[in-house]
Amino acid sequence: MQFGIFTVGDVTTDPTDGHTPSENERIKNILTIAQKAEEVGLDVFALGEHHNEPFVPSSPTTMLGYVAAKTSTLLLSTATTLITTNDPVKIAEDYAMLQHVADGRVDLMMGRGNTGPVYPWFGKDIREGIPLAIENYALLHRLWTEHTVDWQGKFRTPLQGFTSTPRPLDDVAPFVWHGSIRSPEIAEQAAFYGDGFFANNIFWPKEHYMKLIGYYRNRFEHYGHGTAEQAIVGLGGQAFMSKNSQDAVNKFRPYFDNAPVYGHGPSMEDFTEQTPLTVGSPQQVIDRYASMREHFGDYQRQLFLMDHAGLPLKTVLEQLDILGEEVVPVLRKEMAKDRPASVPDGPTHASLVAKRDAAVASAPELVEGR
Template sequence: MQFGIFGVGDVARDPVSGRTPTEHERIKALVEYARLAEDVGLDVFAIGEHHNPPFVPSSPTTLLGYIAARTERILLSTSTTLITTNDPVKIAEDYATLQHLADGRLDLMLGRGNTGPVYPWFGQDIRNGIALAMENHALLRRLWREEVVDWEGEFRTPLQGFTATPRPLDGVAPFVWHASIRSPEIAEQAAYYGDGFFHNNLFWPKEHVRQLVDLYRRRFEYYGHGRAEQAVVGLAAHLFVRPDSQDALREFRPYFDGSAGYGSGPSLEDTMARTAVLVGSPQQVIERVLTYRENAGGDYQRQLFNVDGIGVPHKTVLEQIELLGEIVPVLREEFALGRPAHVPDAPTHASLIATGHAQPPRGADPTARRTPAVVQP
């Protein structure tokens, strides 16, 4: 079981102090969070991709490349990489380069993004979002798995005799998670390829999360990748923890109420009851996270926590990471209890080599030209 932190790099006003950090401060802070996450024993640091204000991570490969040079152990990921508005050739080359720089400590989440104006900025139409995600991912797989690619699709100029460079480290493509909060087509896509499925369930009730994850698990088994309980699942949560639960609620409330995402909806207490917003003491957080097995339809592989953003000050974020470092060892022990031996761990570069993924297949990827059928949950 992997535990880590993720963020989207928003630049938000602190509703308590009234101060808004600069873009420079936010970028440098993200690096500090990643380094501290490694120091306290977390497994994963992930950062999103945004091309619109008030967000700063428009170049996650640059940011993660710098973090790779400042860390030694922690696995680096994205949350998410925009598979719809990025050129698959550029994704293949950028992330293969980053994979080399990080000595294999890399995977990535692919997502469509939820900001409509971004699509035309990159020459695309949001109405083609699902089709772009399907086609671009199929091409990305081939670019990583085939030395020479001949390809023609709907949304990109054809490729003839093209080789993406550098080639993936040790002949192993970075593991891919497909991230979605509402689209059965993306859950189906993840299952079709045997990739991971990550549900960023901050705003959604557990019933919705379970429905989409169950669809992915059923279709993972249908496509012959293993039993449903062996599917590779990741979940998210928004965390704010203090030694005393009442202090946590009191301190977090103004940030919740002032947030563009949370503030105009249900109350903090209602949101905590229905979604993956965790506010309380360490023991309360542990007890709540352990219930996520139900949301995931069984044992799962990755749990990420959002601890920064929505104006929470830098010092407080560092304190959250420190406390999470105390919580995670308990969660590891509890999740290990009763975990079936046939349920895999989250894939890593080393595990993919060990299971025979180091030899690229010869010829064309037989799945690349096929479109997964869409099965409604």
């Protein structure tokens, strides 16, 4: 089971003192937070991709390359790579390069994004969001698994005899998650390729995501990648903690009420009841997240959003201390209890290389390029 954090990189005014960080300050804070994640024993740091205010991570590979140089064990991921508005050729090259720089500590999450104006900025039509996601990923998958690609589609110029460089490290592409909060087509896509499915279930009630994840699991099995229980699932989460739960509520309320995504909407009490947001003691967070597999089955990755809504860096680092020292060690033990041996661990470069080598040994004639 992999535990980590993700950031959307919002630049938000602190509602308690009126301080608005500069873009430079926020970027440097995110880099500090990523290094802190490794320090406190987390497994994953994931960075969003946005091209609009109030968000700053427009170049995830630049930031993750820096983090790669400053860490040694942390698995670097994206919280969204915009498969709809990025050129698949550039994604293939950028993330293979990052994979080499980070010695394999890289995977990425494909997503369509949630900001409509981004599409025309990059010459795309939001009404084509699903077809773009399907076609662009089909090309990206081929660029990483085939040395020479001839390709023609609807949304970009054709390719003839094209080889993406550098090739993936050890000829094994970064693991791909397909992120969605509402689209069964994306769950279908993840299942078809045998990739991971990340349900960022931080906005809606669990019943919605239980259906979406259940659909992905069933289709994963349908396509012959393993049993439904062996499908690769990731979940989002949010928490704010204090030793005394009421202190946590009092401290976090102004940040919740003014958050750029859900502020000025539902009450914090309603939101915590309906979503995984947990504001309280470390034990309350443990109890809440230890119960997730009762709803979604055994899964592979749990990421927490910890640095949003204008929270100052000092507070975020304190939250990460609590998460890494008091919460995650207990959750690791809880999630391991009665976990079937057939359920795979979270994917890593080493595990993907081992899987490839086992496939070559058992049926070399079926492995592409060999």
